[in-house]
Amino acid sequence: MSQKAEKPTLSGQRIKTRKRDEKEKFDPSAFRDTIILGLSEAGTDLEAVSKFLDNAGSKLDYRRYGEVLFDILLAGGILAPGGTIITDGDSSKLSQTAVCVFSAEDSPEMMRGLAQVFTKLTRRFKYLEKILEEEMKKILVFLRGFGGQEKRKLAMITAIFISSGLVPTSILMSLFQEHLVKDGIALEFIIDLFLHWIKEKDSNNLAFSLRKSGLDSRLMEFFPVNKRSPETFDRTFREKGLGQIVECQRAQENAGVRRELQKQMAALIKEEHPVKEIIATVKESMVKHGLVEHEVVVLVWNTLMAAVEWNKKEELVAEQALKHLKQFTPVLAAFTNQARSELALIVKIQEYCFDNMNFMKVFQKIVVLFYKAEVLSEDVVLKWYREAHSPKGKSIFLEQMKKFVEWLHSAEEESESGEDEDDDD
Secondary structure, three states: OOOOOOOOOOOOOOOOOOHHHOOOOOOHHHHHHHHHHHHHHHOOOHHHHHHHHHHHOOOOOHHHHHHHHHHHHHHOOOEOOOOOEOOOOOOOOOOOOOOOOOOOOOOHHHHHHHHHHHHHHHHHOOOHHHHHHHHHHHHHHOHHHOOHHHHHHHHHHHHHHHHOOOOOHHHHHHHHOHHHHOOOHHHHHHHHHHHHHHHHOOHHHHHHHHHHHOHHHOHHHHOOHHHOOHHHHHHHHHHOOOHHHHHHHHHHHHHHHHHHHHHHHHHHHHOOOOHHHHHHHHHHHHHHHOOOHHHHHHHHHHHHHHOOOOOOOHHHHHHHHHHHHHOOHHHHHOOOOOHHHHHHHHHHHHHHHHHOHHHOOOHHHHHHHHHHOOOOOHHHHHHHHHHHOOOOOHHHHHHHHHHHHHHHHHHHHHHHHHHHHHHHO
């Protein structure tokens, strides 16, 4: 019986690619053309612009083309490295739009309106927030490629973006590029940006944001290397009406000086150097760096209290504290020559005792010790009691001090009475 030969078959399995799995070609030009067309139709009506971008987001891939989108909204077209606009060879196609920051009217009102477009867009498509942050870092690096008006508008809208929280202050780190710093481009831009920022918010908001981002300690780096001096820094910012920046820089420098002084003091205390040497070291630093007494005495107190590992038992900490502080009363006395310094010290002691629960019952004992050692005067103790105390633990500490204050009053009356008798004689 004959058997039919089997027909040959292809081995393996044919995999059918689903349409949704086929990766689309990356085509930023096509995306740009669609956005530019929609912006042209919306014109200068910013509400219409926002509406178009909102609707387009459901059809176009903003996640993939976010950088291109922000290039267009900021500069009018796709940016090439260096900041020039990429144009197509086809002259019949638009490669650029006037509906953007660089081509907009040079006014705060227009920039605020455009900023609202960006805000609405990033709120609607949350993933665009990070893309915008990266875009701002990139476009700041391209500053050299922009004209004067473009830089000014970019400074204005960047100030609005940062002061409103749309992008973080840290994007300004991009300006530390050598090619921007050495020719003064970074400095010119940052000054313009700071001026607009203060108009949007205020100098306190600017100073706070600089501190939070760590930029307050790097402001000198915006200056070309050959111009980095305190004198040039002061003069440049003061001439531009940015005295607050100068104060911010000085505060930063002083904070560094105080930290270093605190370390020096702590080392001297640990190594049991004579009290006179500690006083001399602190006074030398005060003169050299222009530190003020009422701040120095608080620093001395903090250093003294940080030098000891305190007993955790409340009943033992009083004796330990008084014994420790007694040997250093001459140091504190050397920096309480002014009533303001005395008051700063007693308020600091109050706050320390409140913040460290084991010291709650030691406050009055410390004050009496310092009164007897002539660190604190009668007038300052009475002023603190009447009106100058901190709200921290106010009722507890005033009650603690009540008898001592009454004694001060009676001693004062007796002294006045004695003086009157002498006058009668």
